[in-house]
Amino acid sequence: MPTDPWLAHIVSKFESEILADWIQHQLAADTLRRDLMSEAELVEQSRAFLGLLREAVQKGNLADTTGPEWTPVREMLACVSRARAKQGFTASETATFVFSLKQPLFARLRGEVGTDVDALGDAVWRTTVLLDKLGLYTAESYQKGREEVIARQQQEMMELSTPVVKLWEGILALPLIGTLDSARTQIVMENLLERIVETGASIAIIDITGVPTVDTLVAQHLLKTVAAARLMGADCIISGIRPQIAQTIVHLGVELTNVITKATLADAFTVALERTGATIAPRSGHV
Amino acid sequence: MFESGSSVERIPILKMGSYLLVTIQVDMHDRLATSLQDDLTARIVETRARGVLIDISSLEVVDSFIGRMLGNIAAMARVLDAETVVVGMRPAVAITLVELGLSLPGVRTALNVDKGMELLRGSVERVAKVNSRGRRQARDA
Numbered sequence: 465m466p467t468d469p470w471l472a473h474i475v476s477k478f479e480s481e482i483l484a485d486w487i488q489h490q491l492a493a494d495t496l497r498r499d500l501m502s503e504a505e506l507v508e509q510s511r512a513f514l515g516l517l518r519e520a521v522q523k524g525n526l527a528d529t530t531g532p533e534w535t536p537v538r539e540m541l542a543c544v545s546r547a548r549a550k551q552g553f554t555a556s557e558t559a560t561f562v563f564s565l566k567q568p569l570f571a572r573l574r575g576e577v578g579t580d581v582d583a584l585g586d587a588v589w590r591t592t593v594l595l596d597k598l599g600l601y602t603a604e605s606y607q608k609g610r611e612e613v614i615a616r617q618q619q620e621m622m623e624l625s626t627p628v629v630k631l632w633e634g635i636l637a638l639p640l641i642g643t644l645d646s647a648r649t650q651i652v653m654e655n656l657l658e659r660i661v662e663t664g665a666s667i668a669i670i671d672i673t674g675v676p677t678v679d680t681l682v683a684q685h686l687l688k689t690v691a692a693a694r695l696m697g698a699d700c701i702i703s704g705i706r707p708q709i710a711q712t713i714v715h716l717g718v719e720l721t722n723v724i725t726k727a728t729l730a731d732a733f734t735v736a737l738e739r740t741g742a743t744i745a746p747r748s749g750h751v
Numbered sequence: 752m753f754e755s756g757s758s759v760e761r762i763p764i765l766k767m768g769s770y771l772l773v774t775i776q777v778d779m780h781d782r783l784a785t786s787l788q789d790d791l792t793a794r795i796v797e798t799r800a801r802g803v804l805i806d807i808s809s810l811e812v813v814d815s816f817i818g819r820m821l822g823n824i825a826a827m828a829r830v831l832d833a834e835t836v837v838v839g840m841r842p843a844v845a846i847t848l849v850e851l852g853l854s855l856p857g858v859r860t861a862l863n864v865d866k867g868m869e870l871l872r873g874s875v876e877r878v879a880k881v882n883s884r885g886r887r888q889a890r891d892a
Contacts, residue, residue: 650846657842664862691854695845697838697861 470587471526471594474572475518483514485568493564495557501548509544509561516540526590529597541598542605549609558606562599566592626652628659635736636665636698637729641674649685653692660698667736668693671729673704683718690723699739701725703732762787764794770802770871771795771833776809784820791824795831801878802871803828806864808839818853825858834874835859838867 690700726732765772825835861867
């Protein structure tokens with residue numbers, strides 16, 4: 465489909481008037497979020513978008529917004545919707561940015577085309593199809609932006625929740641909190657092994673007090689971590705096994721016989737100290 | 752490039768006191784592994800070594816073949832009354848071996864050469880103590 469003569473005509477002829485109308489519409493609309501975005505910013509975004517739209521409409525074909533003529537427009541929209549996703553706009557508030565341009569454009573089209581109903585209908589239809597596409601693209605970018613935020617938070621949570629703590633010379637502790645899945649086990653394992661190399665630790669205590677449930681899969685992940693640490697030359701002790709979890713492990717028939725297990729981190733620490741040749745004794749006078 | 756049995760392609764075995772030291776720095780393949788097993792068992796018998804320390808800290812890639820080879824060497828050395836310790840395994844290698852299901856159950860491991868030697872000395876001394884006690888008991892009886 466070739467470029468629409470009427471649309472190209474009005475956006476180049478009335479650019480500043482359309483911009484003024486559009487901004488007025490946006491400011492009057494109840495989807496405006498003054499708490500999240502200043503008026504100056506909105507004006508700036510609207511002006512930039514309308515300018516890019518004018519260039520694209522003049523040279524581009526309206527049927528296909530994925531073409532190279534539309535790249536600047538798409539980039540600008542993606543940028544705006546990602547920024548809005550981070551600022552806390554809803555999906556419809558973000559998409560309204562594009563959809564609210566329809567009314568000022570239609571008003572100008574009506575004024576220019578005059579009484580030729582067929583021509584006016586055509587021009588309005590093409591414009592509405594174009595803006596719908598751009599609006600949907602905005603919504604998609606918004607969603608992508610939100611997904612990126614979620615992915616980043618997941619990553620951060622994973623890193624936060626697997627600290628490796630040095631308890632004593634040669635003794636590391638790994639307090640696990642939350643469910644263990646394969647992706648997390650991988651990160652836990654890597655963190656632990658790297659810290660073993662860094663600190664030269666010979667004993668690692670894996671504390672599972674914060675692990676809500678232990679099923680066969682979680683147990684398998686734990687055993688993998690223990691085996692990998694052993695290959696590096698460090699022994700593992702699993703501590704923090706709650707009474708319920710001890711029962712579950714036995715009912716499931718999970719073999720933990722090759723691993724030292726202790727009920728509390730304190731017990732595990734005592735064993736680890738003994739292994740490394742240190743002891744804790746109360747000072748004389750304190751009993 | 753080299754023919755099998757050429758001296759260039761062998762892995763050097765160093766003698767340090769009553770222990771043997773092997774550092775694997777090149778990619779292992781069948782022939783190299785076989786020649787290492789031949790050489791090592793011969794050297795254990797020849798030097799009456801009590802312990803073998805295998806350093807794999809420069810190996811970045813380990814497959815199931817090398818994993819099995821390490822297990823085999825440890826088993827062979829044990830038959831000849833020598834302890835084997837594998838030292839310096841990299842984190843990535845350890846994870847790979849575990850994912851492959853090879854946790855090398857018969858092989859002792861240590862973080863670095865220092866700790867490996869400590870482990871070897873400890874276990875050899877322990878064995879010596881047990882043996883001398885056994886001898887004394889036999890004499891007293």
